[in-house]
Amino acid sequence: MISPLIFNIALHGMEAAAGVVYRWDPYRESNGSVPGTPVLIRYADDLVALCDSREQAEQVKARLTPWLASRGLAFNEDKTRVVHLDEGLDFLGFNVRRYGGKLLIKPSAGAVRRIRRRLSAEMAALRGANVAAVLRKINPIVRGWAAYYRGAVSTETFHKLDRHLWRLCYKWATYRHPKKSKHWVVNRYFGSFHPTRRDRWVFGNRDNGSYLLRFGWTKIIRHDLVKGTSSPDDPALSSYWTARRRKAGPEPPVDRGRMRQLQAQHGRCAACGGLLLDADRPPTSPQEWEQWLAVTRKAITHKAITEAGTGPSDDHGMLLIHTHCRRRTVTGRPAAPTPRHAIGPA
Numbered sequence: 001m002i003s004p005l006i007f008n009i010a011l012h013g014m015e016a017a018a019g020v021v022y023r024w025d026p027y028r029e030s031n032g033s034v035p036g037t038p039v040l041i042r043y044a045d046d047l048v049a050l051c052d053s054r055e056q057a058e059q060v061k062a063r064l065t066p067w068l069a070s071r072g073l074a075f076n077e078d079k080t081r082v083v084h085l086d087e088g089l090d091f092l093g094f095n096v097r098r099y100g101g102k103l104l105i106k107p108s109a110g111a112v113r114r115i116r117r118r119l120s121a122e123m124a125a126l127r128g129a130n131v132a133a134v135l136r137k138i139n140p141i142v143r144g145w146a147a148y149y150r151g152a153v154s155t156e157t158f159h160k161l162d163r164h165l166w167r168l169c170y171k172w173a174t175y176r177h178p179k180k181s182k183h184w185v186v187n188r189y190f191g192s193f194h195p196t197r198r199d200r201w202v203f204g205n206r207d208n209g210s211y212l213l214r215f216g217w218t219k220i221i222r223h224d225l226v227k228g229t230s231s232p233d234d235p236a237l238s239s240y241w242t243a244r245r246r247k248a249g250p251e252p253p254v255d256r257g258r259m260r261q262l263q264a265q266h267g268r269c270a271a272c273g274g275l276l277l278d279a280d281r282p283p284t285s286p287q288e289w290e291q292w293l294a295v296t297r298k299a300i301t302h303k304a305i306t307e308a309g310t311g312p313s314d315d316h317g318m319l320l321i322h323t324h325c326r327r328r329t330v331t332g333r334p335a336a337p338t339p340r341h342a343i344g345p346a
Contacts, residue, residue, distance in 0.1 A: 003044060004043065004044040004284075007044040007045045008044070010071055010073075011042065011045070011071075014040060014042060014047070014064065014067070015040045017063055017064055017067040018038055018040050018049060018060045018063055018064055019037060019038055019059070019060060019063060020033065020037055020038055020039060020040050021033065021034040021037040022034065022228065022229070028227065028228075029227065030227035030228035030230070031227075031228035031229060032228070036052065038050060038051045038052075038056060038057075038060050040060075041091070043092055043284070045073075046091065046092065048089065048091050048096075049061075054082055057082045058082065061075065061080070061082075085097065085098040085103065086098050090108040090109075090110060092284075093107065093108055093110075093111040093148070093149075093285070093286075094106065094107065094108055094111075094149075094152055095107070095108040095109065104153045105152045105153060106152055106153045106154065106157065107149045107152060107154055107157045111149075112157060112160075112161070115141075115145050115161065115286070116161070116164055118141065119138070119141065119161075119164065119165055119168060120168060122137055122138060122141065123138070123168040123169070123171070123172050126172065127172060127175055127176065131189065131204075131205045132205055132207075132208075132210070134169075134172065134212070135204075135205060135210050135211070135212055138165070138212060139212065139213050140290045140293055140294060141290060142165070142212070142213045142214070142215055143213060143289065143290070143293050144286045144287065144288075144289035144290030144291075144292075144293060145161075145215070145286040145289070146158065146213075146215045146217075146218035147218065147283070147286075147289040147293075148283070148285060148286040148288075148289050149286075150218050150219065150220055150221055151220075151221060151222060151223040153220075154220060155216070155220060157215075158214075158215035158216040158218065159215075159216050161215045162214045162215050162216050165212070165214075165215075166201065166203065169189070169203040169212065170185075170190075173185045173188070173189045188206065189203055189204070189206075190202065190203055190204070191204060191206070193209060193210075193211035194211060197217075202214075224244070226244075227240070261319070261320055265319070265320055269320070269321050269325055270319040270320060270321050271321045271325035272321075272325050
């Protein structure tokens with residue numbers, strides 16, 4: 001994440017240069033944009049300016065052109081355009097468009113095409129693998145993509161992707177057993193694997209009961225806007241960000257048992273007391289969600305730490321520790337972590 005950090009430093013002050021004006025809003029208890037002035041949204045070097053008219057949009061671009069030039073930067077004219085919200089725009093994998101006076105943010109068509117192509121390519125590459133390998137490969141992709149888009153209007157998209165993935169799984173199963181009947185294939189790979197959902201068409205492994213996740217099982221949770229210009233790097237706002245992370249809402253998309261254990265340990269390693277997960281910022285892409293989930297799984301292990309003079313103790317069940325802490329810890333019970341911060345992304 002060095003590149004976004006460098007851009008954030010280099011482009012600090014862009015809002016003021018674009019003519020954005022904020023004033024205190026007593027109702028929201030934060031700074032809000034002044035009506036009639038543009039609103040700028042930026043991530044690294046990608047930005048969107050929301051304006052009241054085409055003329056205002058052209059003025060914002062005219063103001064920013066010399067401001068960027070003084071920093072050795074310029075607009076990419078091939079990617080810079082002025083559009084009406086009724087036409088819509090794509091930004092960071094989302095489509096922002098107004099439908100009949102109502103603004104909706106959905107996964108962009110390009111993002112959906114990319115995930116469909118990736119799922120198809122992964123399933124094709126797994127034709128010689130067993131069902132366990134399929135679940136290990138595909139489940140993190142489903143979790144990561146769904147977690148990234150769960151804050152948008154994604155229900156319809158999730159269901160369409162579930163249908164696409166089901167067809168891929170059925171095609172994989174029939175390719176793996178070309179001489180078996182379709183009835184045999186369905187009974188072998190599809191069933192009511194999920195413990196609480198009455199769905200007999202879940203793809204899974206009958207040897208151990210594991211199953212393929214679905215995009216549609218991810219709960220849609222609307223994003224809670226950050227107040228004004230609040231920054232997690234501002235020490236004066238530490239209580240605000242701590243409360244925001246602890247607030248009921250977007251939890252790390254892990255199973256309930258692991259979530260309870262993370263909460264019991266206050267998100268900290270049982271051996272060193274350090275944070276198990278990145279608690280400073282949420283992942284910012286489906287790929288980062290996949291990586292975050294992979295790190296979470298690697299940090300989770302059944303306790304096998306030997307106390308001095310005794311054998312392995314299982315009285316506390318499962319503890320979560322860093323993998324490097326487990327390699328270093330040979331004897332002695334891990335120290336109980338000190339509760340300091342909430343876990344997981346905000």
